[in-house]
Amino acid sequence: MLELLLFPAFIIFGLSFIKSDKAKRLLAFVSFLILIPTVKLISLPKPFHLFKDYLVVDDLNAYILFVSSIVGIGVTLALMTLDKHVKVSKNAYRRFYRFFAIFWIGLIFSILSNNMGIYWIGLELATLSTVYMIKTNHSTAAYKEAWNYMIVGAIAISLILFGIILIYASAKPILGEDAMNFNLLLAHAKEIKSSFLFELGFATVSVGMFVKMGFFPMNLWLANIERASFYPVAALFSGILESAIIIGFFRFSKIAMEINYDHLFTFVFIYTILTIFIVSFLIYRAKDFMRLFSLSGIEHMALIALFWVSGGTFAALLHFGAHAFLKPALFLSTGVLESNGKYKIAGALKGYKGKKGTIFWFLVSLFLLAIISLPPSPMFFSEIYGFGAMIKVAKSGDNLLSMMAAILILLILLSVIFYKFVEVYQSMKYEGKVYEKKVYVTELFSLIIFGISLIILITSPVMNYLRGIS
Amino acid sequence: MVDFFIGLFLASLITALFTTRLYRLLVWYSFNSLTLGVLALLIGIKIDDNAMLITGIATIVIKAIAIPYFLKSFSQKFHFIRQIQPNIKIQYAIILIPAILVFTFYLAKPITHMIANNSNYVAISISSLFLSLLLMMEHKNVAPKITGFLSMENSLFLLGITATNGMPMLVELGIFFDLLMAIVVINLLFRREEMKNA
Amino acid sequence: MFQFDTLSIIFVGLILLGAVPNLFYSFGYLPHIERKIHYQVHYFAFILSMIGVVVAGNALVFLFFWELMSLTSWQLILTEAKSQETIKSARFYFFMTHFGFVFLLLFFLIVTDGNLEISFANMKNIATTFKYPTLLFFMLVFGFLSKAGAVPFHVWLPYAHPEAPSPVSAMMSGVMLKVAIYGFARFLFDVLYPWPLEWGIVVLVIGSISSLVGVLYALSEHDIKALLANHSIENIGIILIGFGMGMIFDSLGLETLSTFSFIAALFHTFNHMSFKSLLFMGAGSVLHQTHTKNMEKYGGLIKSMPITAITFLLAAISISALPPSNGFLSEWMIFQSMLGSSNITDMSLKLAIPFAIFALAMTGGLAIACFVKAYGITFLGLQRSKNAKHAHEVNFLMKLGMVLMSLVVISLMLFTPFYISWFDKTLVSLHHVSVYTKIFPNGIWNMHSVAVHGGVVSPLILLASLLGVTLLLFFGYKALHVKTRIHHTWGCGYKTSAKTQYTATGFAGPIRRFFNWLYKPNEHFHTEKIGQHETKFTDSNYEVHAKPLFEASLYESSKKLTNIASYWVYRLAHFEKTRYAAMIFNLMLLVLFSYRIFSHEFSWATFALESIVMIISIKVLIIGDKK
């Protein structure tokens, strides 16, 4: 099974060395292969031991890997017409795929791992390969940002590892070498004697992850990177890489819940509110699509984290799925939206002729409205359930009023974001001048894939599946 | 003996903070890695763990010798600026470094129930983490930043070795693999730039 | 999932009564709209979503349709987005609905414990155990009344409603606001039932202020649709006065009075639906012909648009609460319920209610003034612009829509007992006593107040006698065969022209001047004088704009605040470009330090120490020295 999972990545890696024009198309279609094993994974009986105790498939990571693979396919589809919108060399294409293969391998390891160490290794692999993907854009800004990403990412990743070792140190006295095993750790979390050491470790891990996801105070670096790199890379960043991080956060916080729920909740709550506070005002001032979407991505990641620690597992996963489909879709459409006259928000949705054009602007407006959780977007439901979970926590705690105030502030901050998005949407649709713009079939196709996935997400089998994940 | 090397580790890191030359920085990094390797070997012998011995040797080979060498060759190939001036004032740094140490010891005080039964190791690791961050933030150039990142990696290992008596073998090898991968990527990053300039 | 109890049914009835005539009107209006598909899709979705809201049986469905309603209405405002003004007001509208939604969401989450699929009855069980019911009440107030357009959440209304296509304005003002009232009623009755006295007073105060503020700003408007939108605020205020009285009586245990007040509120809800829809349709027809919303450009339209003019007159009489219209009857009921306050034993409350009476009476007087202005300036006199001269009657479907809606108005007037029995049943289903037999103790001719020493009114007799006397007079006049001569209006020897007529601005002048302290209007007076003469001029122009007080104080300042906050956040965020390592350093320091002192052992001393250390560290490492 593991071979099957890794096989497409290896093929892509191999094919990327062929210097032929056909390779470009071939690569895109080969990348469809990544979907097959992930579908298989979902149908397997859980938990399924993929590779001893190190890689174990359960409902949670099968779901996340599946979502990621759909995103991967969508991104590679849109990649085919990248050269129509921006200047890009042929070599860059192949290199992109080469690193995409490495990225995918790293991702499989980190998502499916049942071991903190393996998780980290996969994550590091994926991170390092994306560093190079940024560089496919030959601009000074991209070069600078690639370095930036290299260093900040390295710090963040190191912090995660540091935290992992601290956690390991706290659990080793009871579990020995197996203290890196997530499942075992979860089962024996109550027995950990030095809870303070564990919490230090957890805090460090979380800080690392939060920095990596662009939470407070590092809110703009991801946005800048996504601005500087090509849009499919940005889509990969927000769609897939963050899913690898968030699953780690899911697992670590699950253990931390067992140790001391109050500390965990307070920590994450304060942190995410701080993040959303800053992000909402940054969004309020954002002037181009990339930054806007990337900042809103941070907002959604913060919400997912918050929902998860509030016990709204279902809400967090639904929100995660919706975010993972919506954000890449928007990033990919940015490529088309910005192809004439960069950074222009006013009138960006105007000037699309013909059937393709109509479908395109229609889909993009749907996505834009879905991201601010208007019904029937999955985000509408996930936010309701997520906040419901938070209220539940608030009710069971002692300081109900302050919690309510905090939640209210949170909701008001989200309204600020809402306001900005409505403004952006209206400006795209109703302001500015009309230019003729072109949309290509493959991009449209990838957007449709995302759209369909979103619809599938709110069908009852999927909802039930997500409810089943605890 | 272990304590002595830990002290040496910390000392070399602190010295690195005050260095103004790139090569000397690399030397200090190399020395820092060397102490780490020796520590691994010492502890490995003490608790009779082969994995630790392998880690120690790999550390010495990769971190103390190979990486500084690569970095030096990069710097020659890509013409780094070798004059590196810390942009945090020395007056501040003098206060800051002891403050960090005090803080981390304060932080680690409540830690109990450890394998090595000595929370000071954790404290020193955390403080070396902070010091590495300090190293990164006091330089603007890329090369010292990379060195800072590598020292961070060292401080992780220090934690792994002293506080937990070594991580599982697979994980450690994976980490080494990633480190090498990082070096490759750094190399590629530099090379692209050079190609573009040429 | 869905429930069809009496309350839901009567609101479904309300929506249908509002929607069906509107449908015809809308089809007549359609050729005027460019994006037909967009319009129609959203139009029907809008109607469906409103029905969905009122029949929703659990919170999830309710919220879903509620948001859908906001979404579609927002898109409908944008149907003809040509000007920046429209875009801005649509945005404002959507933001305000979202703002309300936030509170609703919070409310539902609290009363459902996060499981949004439970029924309303179960919600009540949870709500009763909740420690702060007043919090829940205020969430309802914020959530629903911001949608209904009560003060101080009304500012969006005069912006949003005028910008929508006219059938939609009619729908939004006439029907959508009522859906918000439905929500307010539904959850007050079903979830938060035993109400403390204070809640009723809060609703009463909001209602009184809304009615006054609404009508005052309506008077100062020259934009006919904005004028009508401001009147919606007023009428929502009146409904809330009735509602608040009902709540007060209920908490005081005066059951019959309470039911009576609620019936009055519901009746006014229906009436407002009917006449406001009709008014907006009329305004839409006028706009359709003259292509402007500015009343100063109208005039004399009664000659070219008789059907529009007559239906508009009917609605104007009704909204001005003049007998024997339906508007008068509901306002009469609300007055009667307030007279019931003499039964209250609480002296301070008893002394406070006359203020509400004062507000309502004042509102009535000003509403008459306002509709004389609206009707007189629009339909009477001479045409003030070219467009008004070339106006002619609208097409058949639009006329049909207006006529049907006036039939609704008339039916509310004629079949009052029937409607009231319906409302009575609703309140019985909401566990209130029935008062139908007390209102109509002997037949449908006389309508009694349930208050002690209450009044009586007999709408049908009144209508019949008015009609009879008028016709008698008219035919008497005809029988006289008076010789009639046609001549010009006397203009003091000058020629009578459109320019010498009174303008809308002029008409509202005295009242505006009297309320100057409230309006704080922005006046522009410009005269081109001839030579040095003080009184001779070639050209003179006077304009006055009153910016709503609430907008200036509440909304602009919060916007300013957001701007300032975002500016500082933006500046702070930019440190990370150059100082990211220092940022992470400080972050780590903060997090670990906090964990150490908060989770291990807490003392204020260490907390203070942490703060100091953090401040120094941030100053030194991130902000650095000034260059």
Next chain:
Amino acid sequence: MIFYITTIILLLLLAPILLSFIKSLKMLLLFKRPAPLLQGYKNFAKLMQKETIVSQETSSITTYAPFLVLSPLLVTMFFLPPIVHGAFYVSFVDAFTITGLISLSTFFLMLLGLDSASAFGGIGSSREAFISALVEPAMVLTVFSVSMMAGDLGIGQAGVNLAEHFPKEHMASFLFAGISFFILLVAENGRIPVDNPETHLELTMVHEAMILDLSGVYLAIIETAASVKFVIFASLFVSLFIPVGLEYSAPIAILIFIAKLFGVAIAVAILEVNTAKLRLFKVPNLLGISIVFAFLSLITFYVLGA
């Protein structure tokens, strides 16, 4: 029933005479030669014979509105309190309806003013709208207060109740309400100091400005409406605030009633002679006094009475 119809006919007949009476009394007080008491009838007869001049700028509103101005007032006549003990009165109409009917009449009068397309009509309507908007709250509050004291909101019943059991314990409230109502009477009927019915000067006109373009029968109708309105207010005032004399036998009671009406007319005339017309923007001060008295009346009723 016979008294009921008699009363209505009597009031209708008295209406023009009362206004003429005020006028002649004023002239007398100003040492002028007084106009005859039947001047109102003379005017009416003259106007009925004249042709009607209709402005071509006006619309169907001008054709119908005069009837609609008069008819609500005529309907109101039927709802007034009885003047003789035991006489029939209408029990199914209350004070709010009567204020509503009066407003309805005013509403059409204001439309009439705007319909003529002249500047005068606009002036009149605008001022009338301003004044009647301020009259409304005072009216409602006064009515509220009186109905409290009378124990019924139905105007007929209230008149009877007050005559039978005069609320001596509420004398203060009663007085306040009376003052308030008297001010309303002056304001609603366009008497000095609110309006001057005798001049045609644009600075002072309110009522006259609105009807400036009417002539012939239409003018007669409007003039009748004005006099009927005055008689309604006067009779309301005497029935509610001077509820004496009903207990006597019918002819005496009617005589007392007529005397009371003339008493009101005298009071108005004396007031008119002794005050100057207020500037339009000073009128709210007067109406403000009325509102305050209405409030005071209600509050004293509550505080002292309950």
